[in-house]
Amino acid sequence: MDMQEERILRSEDDTIEFAKELAPKLKKGDVLALYGELGTGKTFFTQQLCKFLGVRENVSSPSYVLMNEYIGNYNIYHLDLYRLDAAEEVLELGLYDLFKDAITIIEWPEIADGMLPENTIHIYFEFIDQNRKVRISK
Secondary structure, three states, rough: OOOEEEEEEEHHHHHHHHHHHHHHHOOOEEEEEEEEEOOOOHHHHHHHHHHOOOOOOOOOOOOOOOEEEEEOOOOOEEEEOOOOHHHHHHHHHHHHHHHEEEEEEEEEEEHHHHHHHOOOEEEEEEEEEEOEEEEOOO
16 A cells, blocks of 8 residues: 555544545554644544444543554554653564554554554644644655
């Protein structure tokens, strides 16, 4: 999947549509790295994406537990690395094992950048006036 895209998200509906368009392009083994300040919509996007990937349960931020696992059309691992201080802590989560058999979504991935697979889909969220801009690169 080759992606280079940028778009403005003016509403929650725009974010939902973005998730709906991306979901069918994903497959087992894909890794999504979500970057952006607090409040830019990373968790909301993840919740919507998981719905379109067949997850029926409530999707919540794994800020305090570091990782949540969901079952939908695929196994989905949702990580939040915000509270980690060292790359070794990322390895303790068994990061490389997660990549093989699931879709892995990582919020605050900066500490793990050097460990992410080459085919990682990087999604950058940022505030633009009253809206949000999202940029995808792979």
